[in-house]
Amino acid sequence: MICSIRLLTLFAALVTVTSAGPLEKRGLVTVPISKSAPSGHKALGHFERRRASEFLAGRYGKGISGYQAGTTASNTASNTSTSIGVANALDTYTMQVQVGTNKQSFNLLIDTGSSNTWVGAATKYKPSSSSKSTGDSITVSYGSGMFKGKEYLDTVSLGNGLVINQQSIGVATSSQGFEGVDGIIGIGPADLTEDTVSRTTTVPTVTDNLLSQGSIAQEVIGIYYAPTTENGAINGELTFGGVDTSKTTGAINYVPITETQPAGQYWGINQTISLGSTELLSAAGIVDTGTTLVLLATDVFDQYMQAIPGATIDQNSGLLEIPASQVNSLQTLNFQIGGVTYPFTAKDQVLDQALNTFYGGNASAFYSVVSDLGSPSGQGLDFINGYLFLERFYSVYDTTNNQVGFATTANS
Ligand SMILES: *[C@@H]1O[C@H](CO)[C@@H](O)[C@H](O)[C@H]1NC(C)=O
Ligand SMILES: *[C@@H]1O[C@H](CO)[C@@H](O)[C@H](O)[C@H]1NC(C)=O
Numbered sequence: 001m002i003c004s005i006r007l008l009t010l011f012a013a014l015v016t017v018t019s020a021g022p023l024e025k026r027g028l029v030t031v032p033i034s035k036s037a038p039s040g041h042k043a044l045g046h047f048e049r050r051r052a053s054e055f056l057a058g059r060y061g062k063g064i065s066g067y068q069a070g071t072t073a074s075n076t077a078s079n080t081s082t083s084i085g086v087a088n089a090l091d092t093y094t095m096q097v098q099v100g101t102n103k104q105s106f107n108l109l110i111d112t113g114s115s116n117t118w119v120g121a122a123t124k125y126k127p128s129s130s131s132k133s134t135g136d137s138i139t140v141s142y143g144s145g146m147f148k149g150k151e152y153l154d155t156v157s158l159g160n161g162l163v164i165n166q167q168s169i170g171v172a173t174s175s176q177g178f179e180g181v182d183g184i185i186g187i188g189p190a191d192l193t194e195d196t197v198s199r200t201t202t203v204p205t206v207t208d209n210l211l212s213q214g215s216i217a218q219e220v221i222g223i224y225y226a227p228t229t230e231n232g233a234i235n236g237e238l239t240f241g242g243v244d245t246s247k248t249t250g251a252i253n254y255v256p257i258t259e260t261q262p263a264g265q266y267w268g269i270n271q272t273i274s275l276g277s278t279e280l281l282s283a284a285g286i287v288d289t290g291t292t293l294v295l296l297a298t299d300v301f302d303q304y305m306q307a308i309p310g311a312t313i314d315q316n317s318g319l320l321e322i323p324a325s326q327v328n329s330l331q332t333l334n335f336q337i338g339g340v341t342y343p344f345t346a347k348d349q350v351l352d353q354a355l356n357t358f359y360g361g362n363a364s365a366f367y368s369v370v371s372d373l374g375s376p377s378g379q380g381l382d383f384i385n386g387y388l389f390l391e392r393f394y395s396v397y398d399t400t401n402n403q404v405g406f407a408t409t410a411n412s
């Protein structure tokens with residue numbers, strides 16, 4: 001399969017973090033990308049709707065029986081921040097995390113939509129002298145999968161630069177839906193860990209511990225993804241403790257976490273979406289690194305689709321197929337967040353064709369990165385800005401000040 005061969009080549013590469021500014025004080029961390037490729041194809045549109053339905057039900061990333069509301073979620077660059085390279089596994093962004101005194105390495109999916117960190121889906125966890133079993137069990141549900149396991153406290157190193165002592169981690173005894181990765185580094189709000197671990201209300205996330213152990217000055221994560229202009233362009237970085245201003249152009253525009261539920265349980269924001277100058281939606285939704293596409297509530301998506309003559313839904317991939325004749329004349333989709341408009345141009349709206357077959361589509365077709373959320377608007381979570389949106393704009397997840405920020409980049 002051509003796709004896998006290309007992926008293996010890409011995964012053998014190294015990501016080098018190159019940035020300047022305040023981060024230089026602590027030195028930057030270079031993280032190798034693991035040599036692994038996602039297996040098989042996935043019908044992306046269908047897959048993403050299953051994940052979205054769990055967010056809508058307020059269940060995503062939670063204990064199987066868990067229900068809770070509310071979230072805690074900054075500001076500009078701190079000088080105590082460290083950037084770590086991230087890789088795009090084509091269907092997700094991952095980073096290398098080392099666990100234990102033996103520095104066992106795991107390739108973990110970066111998920112802003114959940115908050116437990118766990119390992120062992122592919123590579124089996126080997127306890128070392130720093131690992132301590134808590135005797136508790138852990139179960140977490142994700143739209144497209146789940147995992148069960150045992151809870152441990154262990155030393156977690158992020159890109160060799162940041163060390164977290166006694167981090168609560170799950171070690172999988174069984175998992176579904178995580179082929180090609182070892183688990184998750186959960187960087188969503190800590191409340192999402194409620195009822196995931198037995199005999200425990202919530203467990204501190206990696207960012208909670210980085211703050212409490214003095215490794216970062218504020219609980220803020222900045223994410224920079226380089227746009228995927230080629231098959232599997234893989235450069236990106238995660239900055240703990242602040243914003244890597246060498247990657248942004250202009251100020252960070254912050255908005256409070258939305259009060260609307262269930263979006264407010266995640267990194268939820270209020271946003272207005274317009275097609276050209278026609279407003280389609282003004283509502284709450286979420287920003288999610290674990291989602292690939294931009295998902296819009298069904299009635300809003302239908303308006304988007306109807307504005308593209310001849311557009312149809314491809315049954316295999318579940319994606320919106322755009323006639324070749326329309327590809328260059330798509331109207332700009334404008335995302336207005338906190339008074340700032342982030343334009344998503346015709347070019348931004350077309351999925352990189354090199355990924356078509358991987359996503360269950362036809363190699364020569366054109367698919368939109370805008371897809372159907374699978375439920376109508378008015379349900380408190382009417383859109384998901386996935387990583388194809390986040391590849392255009394720098395994003396900031398600020399637990400300390402309960403807000404999300406965006407900035408343009410040189411790629412915007
Ligand atoms: C961080 O910045 C503050 C204020 O600018 C300064 O006093 C402090 O020395 C800096 N710390 C480091 C580690 O550079
Ligand atoms: C978001 O929109 C909702 C519904 O219009 C509104 O109640 C809320 O005040 C807005 N702002 C925030 C931060 O939630």
Ligand SMILES: *[C@@H]1O[C@H](CO)[C@@H](O)[C@H](O)[C@H]1NC(C)=O
Nearest residue numbers: 314316361362363364365366
């Ligand atoms: C793929 O697209 C081409 C060109 O439109 C078409 O001829 C072919 O039938 C399509 N194949 C499938 C499997 O849909």
